[in-house]
Amino acid sequence: MLTDRQLLILQVIIDDFIRSAQPVGSRSLSKKNEIQYSSATVRNEMSDLEEMGFIEKTHTSSGRVPSEKGYRFYVDHLLSPQALKQQDISQIHSIFAERIFEMENIVQRSAKILSELTNYTSIVLGPNHHENRVKQIQVVPISEGTAIAIIVTDTGHVESRRFSFPKDIKADDIEKMVRILNERLVGTSLMDMHDRLYKEIAIILKKHIANYDLMLKAFAEIMNIPVHDKLFFGGKMNMLNQPEFSDIEKLRLLMDMIEREENLYKLIRPSDGSGIQVKIGKENEVIAMENCSLITATFPIAGGQKGSLAILGPTRMEYSRVISLLTILSTDLSKALSSLYDKPPES
Amino acid sequence: MLTDRQLLILQVIIDDFIRSAQPVGSRSLSKKNEIQYSSATVRNEMSDLEEMGFIEKTHTSSGRVPSEKGYRFYVDHLLSPQALKQQDISQIHSIFAERIFEMENIVQRSAKILSELTNYTSIVLGPNHHENRVKQIQVVPISEGTAIAIIVTDTGHVESRRFSFPKDIKADDIEKMVRILNERLVGTSLMDMHDRLYKEIAIILKKHIANYDLMLKAFAEIMNIPVHDKLFFGGKMNMLNQPEFSDIEKLRLLMDMIEREENLYKLIRPSDGSGIQVKIGKENEVIAMENCSLITATFPIAGGQKGSLAILGPTRMEYSRVISLLTILSTDLSKALSSLYDKPPES
DNA sequence: GTTAGCACTCTGTAACCTTGAGTGCTAAAT
DNA sequence: ATTTAGCACTCAAGGTTACAGAGTGCTAAC
Numbered sequence: 163m164l165t166d167r168q169l170l171i172l173q174v175i176i177d178d179f180i181r182s183a184q185p186v187g188s189r190s191l192s193k194k195n196e197i198q199y200s201s202a203t204v205r206n207e208m209s210d211l212e213e214m215g216f217i218e219k220t221h222t223s224s225g226r227v228p229s230e231k232g233y234r235f236y237v238d239h240l241l242s243p244q245a246l247k248q249q250d251i252s253q254i255h256s257i258f259a260e261r262i263f264e265m266e267n268i269v270q271r272s273a274k275i276l277s278e279l280t281n282y283t284s285i286v287l288g289p290n291h292h293e294n295r296v297k298q299i300q301v302v303p304i305s306e307g308t309a310i311a312i313i314v315t316d317t318g319h320v321e322s323r324r325f326s327f328p329k330d331i332k333a334d335d336i337e338k339m340v341r342i343l344n345e346r347l348v349g350t351s352l353m354d355m356h357d358r359l360y361k362e363i364a365i366i367l368k369k370h371i372a373n374y375d376l377m378l379k380a381f382a383e384i385m386n387i388p389v390h391d392k393l394f395f396g397g398k399m400n401m402l403n404q405p406e407f408s409d410i411e412k413l414r415l416l417m418d419m420i421e422r423e424e425n426l427y428k429l430i431r432p433s434d435g436s437g438i439q440v441k442i443g444k445e446n447e448v449i450a451m452e453n454c455s456l457i458t459a460t461f462p463i464a465g466g467q468k469g470s471l472a473i474l475g476p477t478r479m480e481y482s483r484v485i486s487l488l489t490i491l492s493t494d495l496s497k498a499l500s501s502l503y504d505k506p507p508e509s
Numbered sequence: 510m511l512t513d514r515q516l517l518i519l520q521v522i523i524d525d526f527i528r529s530a531q532p533v534g535s536r537s538l539s540k541k542n543e544i545q546y547s548s549a550t551v552r553n554e555m556s557d558l559e560e561m562g563f564i565e566k567t568h569t570s571s572g573r574v575p576s577e578k579g580y581r582f583y584v585d586h587l588l589s590p591q592a593l594k595q596q597d598i599s600q601i602h603s604i605f606a607e608r609i610f611e612m613e614n615i616v617q618r619s620a621k622i623l624s625e626l627t628n629y630t631s632i633v634l635g636p637n638h639h640e641n642r643v644k645q646i647q648v649v650p651i652s653e654g655t656a657i658a659i660i661v662t663d664t665g666h667v668e669s670r671r672f673s674f675p676k677d678i679k680a681d682d683i684e685k686m687v688r689i690l691n692e693r694l695v696g697t698s699l700m701d702m703h704d705r706l707y708k709e710i711a712i713i714l715k716k717h718i719a720n721y722d723l724m725l726k727a728f729a730e731i732m733n734i735p736v737h738d739k740l741f742f743g744g745k746m747n748m749l750n751q752p753e754f755s756d757i758e759k760l761r762l763l764m765d766m767i768e769r770e771e772n773l774y775k776l777i778r779p780s781d782g783s784g785i786q787v788k789i790g791k792e793n794e795v796i797a798m799e800n801c802s803l804i805t806a807t808f809p810i811a812g813g814q815k816g817s818l819a820i821l822g823p824t825r826m827e828y829s830r831v832i833s834l835l836t837i838l839s840t841d842l843s844k845a846l847s848s849l850y851d852k853p854p855e856s
Numbered sequence: 857g858t859t860a861g862c863a864c865t866c867t868g869t870a871a872c873c874t875t876g877a878g879t880g881c882t883a884a885a886t
Numbered sequence: 887a888t889t890t891a892g893c894a895c896t897c898a899a900g901g902t903t904a905c906a907g908a909g910t911g912c913t914a915a916c
Contacts, residue, residue: 167784188910200859223865223909263655265670267905302645302661308610310665318657320669324849391536399764408757410749417746502671534878547890570878570896736866 170196171207172216173240176228180478183405185225188281197399230443230477233455234247237440237481244482246490250279252351254491258498261455265289265319268498269394272471277397280484282421284396287430289499291319292353299343301336309336311381315352317465318502325380328373335371339381342366356386390427395420404451406476415450422472424452427439432460432468438485441476459488464500471495511561517543518554519563520587523575528827530752532572556792557581572637577790577824580802584787584828591829593837597626601838602631605845612636612666615845616741617817619838627831631743634777636810636846638666638734639700646690648683658728664812665849668734672727675720682718686728689713699734706732716854727809737774747837751799755824762797767821774796779807779815790824802826806835811847818842 164172173188174196188208192201208226211217218231219225228236257271276284294315303309307329314321327336341354343363350358357380367374398420407413419425425448429441441456457479460471470493473484521543522533535555539548554670555573563579564786566572604618616635623631639831650656654676654831659669664771674683679703690710697705706729745767754760766772772795776788788803804826805819818839 185909189909200911202859202911203857206858209911219910223911224867225909263830275568297651298649300659301645304644304661304663306666308665310661310667312647312659312667314657314659316651317653318655318671320657320659320667322661322667323667324665326608326610331885385673394818399761402757402761402764407764410755410757413886414746414749417749421746464804532878536878549890549892550888556880566879568897570880571898572878644871737876766906 168207168211169240171204172211172232176232176236179228180480183478185220187225192242214244217410233442233477241468244323244486246391248484250487251490253279258352260496263502265499265502268494272495273394273396276473276487276491277400279487280473281400281403282473282479283398283400285426285430285472285474287470288391288394288395289467289469293317293351293465293467296350296355297349299340301340303333311385323385327380328376331373331377339367339377340371356382379404392428395425406478412453419448419450429456430458430470430472432470434461436462438488440481453477457484459492461492461496463496469495469499513556514704515558516553516587519558519579522564523579523583526575527827532567532574545590552810556848566823574686574714580789580824592713594624594831595836598837600626601841605841610849612846612849620741620743620841622835623838624747625819626834627820628747628750629820629826630745630747632773632777633741634817634821635738636814636816637738638662640698640812640814641666643694643697643702644688646694648687650680658732660681670732674727677721678720678724686714686724689717703733739803740770740773751823753825759800766797777805777817777819779817783807783809785826785835796808800824804831804835806839808839808843810843816842816846
């Protein structure tokens with residue numbers, strides 16, 4: 163479809179634009195070493211490329227700018243897997259050098275370093291707790307009528323909630339309930355717990371404990387885990403540095419979306435396959451992200467779960483570099499998070 | 510020092526500027542109902558006010574704008590305690606209508622509502638966990654060589670950390686240690702725990718447990734609580750709506766500071782007395798906040814602790830309204846957070 | 857097929873003018 | 887002795903014009 167020369171020119175145009183954020187003209191192209199043709203020849207080719215929809219003019223006599231279709235083609239066919247600086251690589255690995263045991267901590271650090279290395283905004287979706295299995299349930303009384311319920315899962319995740327109960331319930335009864343809960347619920351996933359509480363546990367509690375229904379209700383209510391997992395961000399403000407967001411209105415739209423976190427779940431939800439996924443501009447189907455691209459890396463975690471790493475930047479993004487960084491980091495993260503589980507990571 | 514008329518004019522100038530963000534001229538002032546003098550008279554008074562440093566011109570023939578000294582005077586002497594809309598008040602109270610038991614939740618909601626009602630950025634410093642006292646310590650083994658340590662405090666706060674230990678340590682020993690820790694440490698504040706672990710507990714463990722030092726070290730290391738308490742934000746992006754931040758450079762400076770949270774602790778740290786404190790512009794001693802005012806409300810929580818609520822806005826802030834809102838919310842928050850403690854709130 | 861040359865187009869910038877809001881001062885009015 | 891009216895002056899903002907620079911498209915020559 164495209165001649166070699168057209169491929170070359172398209173690539174140089176996009177590379178140049180990504181670097182400079184300025185429309186690229188035929189003359190400046192023909193001056194480059196890679197391109198041995200006169201500006202007139204380049205102009206002809208550019209005209210063709212425009213006709214095919216890969217590049218656009220911002221006005222009748224301006225240089226050309228990549229279109230979304232152009233970026234798409236660039237990402238799919240022209241991406242030269244750019245070598246990262248050794249420094250960047252070791253900086254990523256350094257996160258995992260210390261032996262850290264908190265998932266949140268690891269994930270937060272990953273988000274931070276990613277945003278620092280790219281100057282874009284990073285978004286990390288940690289492992290899903292829904293499928294964690296209950297390891298132990300405990301209740302710690304705090305004062306008369308209130309107590310803290312704690313659930314520890316097999317991944318080491320701790321959920322705790324304060325709850326109150328009628329005063330005529332005795333410490334004895336609470337202990338009895340905790341014993342029953344542990345006997346019956348250990349091994350259940352958090353997701354299924356609510357169901358089992360009401361179906362299976364309710365019947366047993368009924369036999370042993372007066373006022374069991376109040377206790378059960380209090381306990382069940384507090385123990386529904388939030389629907390969404392927590393998102394971790396790095397460099398939320400990095401978009402301020404991008405010239406495409408010097409327009410404060412665009413900025414506000416985007417920041418609003420980031421702040422509300424609403425659409426983000428849909429966008430970042432791990433896709434079917436593992437690996438890298440690139441969404442360019444309107445492909446994201448969110449108005450605020452018209453000028454943005456989102457690169458998502460999905461990686462496996464032990465237990466069949468998946469994690470996601472994403473970089474949000476302008477469509478004029480350093481695709482090659484970002485993809486390399488995401489690839490490395492997602493591999494590291496996959497290992498690190500998996501090691502926090504009982505089971506070894508699936509590959 | 511100032512005549513009644515000068516007071517009146519100063520007040521009207523500042524009120525008007527807070528509303529419109531536009532320099533105020535003599536003619537538009539003399540047209541107001543409150544002011545019965547001709548523009549020439551007003552001009553003379555304004556000239557005096559400028560000489561005294563309460564107002565400034567942005568250029569030789571512009572209207573006047575309040576200076577920091579002007580705002581200071583306004584806040585100290587001219588603030589008419591503006592009545593809030595009933596709607597606003599009930600919206601604040603509504604946070605506390607449901608009986609919520611999670612401190613974080615309450616605090617986060619407060620931050621959110623405050624930012625929504627004011628259109629500024631809110632910052633809430635939750636209660637300090639350092640002075641919480643240990644209620645119970647537990648250790649839940651996760652896999653061979655790793656376990657979760659959980660500390661529940663008298664306020665219902667739960668700290669948990671994953672830690673690893675040498676494999677030759679038996680489950681027995683761990684249980685023994687947990688029993689000792691509970692016997693000795695319940696009632697100790699988190700702040701003092703580290704010390705007591707090494708001084709008092711070490712000696713006891715030595716007698717009962719082989720390899721006690723490794724265990725102790727693992728446990729002590731993970732249990733230092735972060736130096737700073739968590740800050741909660743609302744409306745981080747609200748500054749985008751303020752005309753004083755249409756300059757993207759100023760915006761970046763400010764956002765950077767907010768994102769890094771660095772200076773904020775100093776600024777928001779509860780002051781000696783309870784009550785409201787207003788810091789205007791350069792009084793904050795942070796470059797990024799030259800154009801900002803920070804209003805902080807410090808309120809007591811049970812157990813002699815203090816919490817802080819703050820609003821960060823442009824110097825051109827609705828001082829009166831913000832102060833009213835903070836007063837109400839801090840009272841509510843004081844009660845609500847105190848009720849989560851054993852002891853009744855100190856007044 | 858490639859290139860040189862030229863007319864044409866559009867942006868951005870600087871220079872200029874005009875308008876409107878505001879000031880300060882002076883002299884008249886109260 | 888205040889207060890006000892009047893007037894000259896200043897400055898920012900907005901509009902117009904002119905112009906340089908970068909770029910294109912087309913045609914004709916290589």
